[in-house]
Amino acid sequence: MGQRAKASDFAFGVGGICLIGGMNRRLVTLAALLTLLIAPLGQAGGKAEQLGMVTFHLEMDSSGASPKIAFPQMDDGKVRYFLRSPEFTLKDVVAFSPTPSGAGDDYGLVFQLKNSARQRLYALSAAYLGKYVLAQVNGRVVDGVWIDKPVEDGVLVIWKGVTTGDIKLFDKVLPRIGATGKARKTQAK
Numbered sequence: 001m002g003q004r005a006k007a008s009d010f011a012f013g014v015g016g017i018c019l020i021g022g023m024n025r026r027l028v029t030l031a032a033l034l035t036l037l038i039a040p041l042g043q044a045g046g047k048a049e050q051l052g053m054v055t056f057h058l059e060m061d062s063s064g065a066s067p068k069i070a071f072p073q074m075d076d077g078k079v080r081y082f083l084r085s086p087e088f089t090l091k092d093v094v095a096f097s098p099t100p101s102g103a104g105d106d107y108g109l110v111f112q113l114k115n116s117a118r119q120r121l122y123a124l125s126a127a128y129l130g131k132y133v134l135a136q137v138n139g140r141v142v143d144g145v146w147i148d149k150p151v152e153d154g155v156l157v158i159w160k161g162v163t164t165g166d167i168k169l170f171d172k173v174l175p176r177i178g179a180t181g182k183a184r185k186t187q188a189k
Contacts, residue, residue: 052170055086092117097177101160118154126150
């Protein structure tokens with residue numbers, strides 16, 4: 001039979017870099033460190049921070065509420081469980097409008113949904129009558145809304161708990177309801 005090959009006689013590769021056996025280990029280490037230093041720069045083109053976040057979470061039955069899929073929230077001495085994964089987010093919103101809450105110096109918000117989200121809202125509100133939808137603004141729980149009938153107009157409302165700072169952040173990413181032309185474009189920037 002022929003001569004047995006040594007492991008160092010074969011080329012091996014990691015990620016697109018092909019290394020020949022016997023190559024200097026310092027060079028390999030240097031290449032790996034350089035790759036680790038440069039890799040994050042390719043992702044730096046994203047947004048530095050998320051402005052004006054809003055999420056709406058659907059209430060679920062306590063029987064299937066595991067910490068992986070649900071989080072507890074107190075409501076008048078009763079623990080309710082809400083899905084961690086939101087049903088609606090900022091991506092589903094076309095425009096918004098602030099409104100005084102009437103309960104102090106905070107505000108509420110009215111969100112107008114995109115058509116696909118509008119249809120989803122109607123289906124969910126019809127299927128989950130008698131349940132709550134919990135609203136979070138910039139990571140804070142601000143309000144809960146009871147579903148008493150199917151929502152046909154594609155509008156989600158937060159009645160209280162929103163600050164003027166929150167409204168300023170939403171003005172940077174969303175137009176106001178009813179804004180037209182140039183005013184609509186400048187508000188969304």
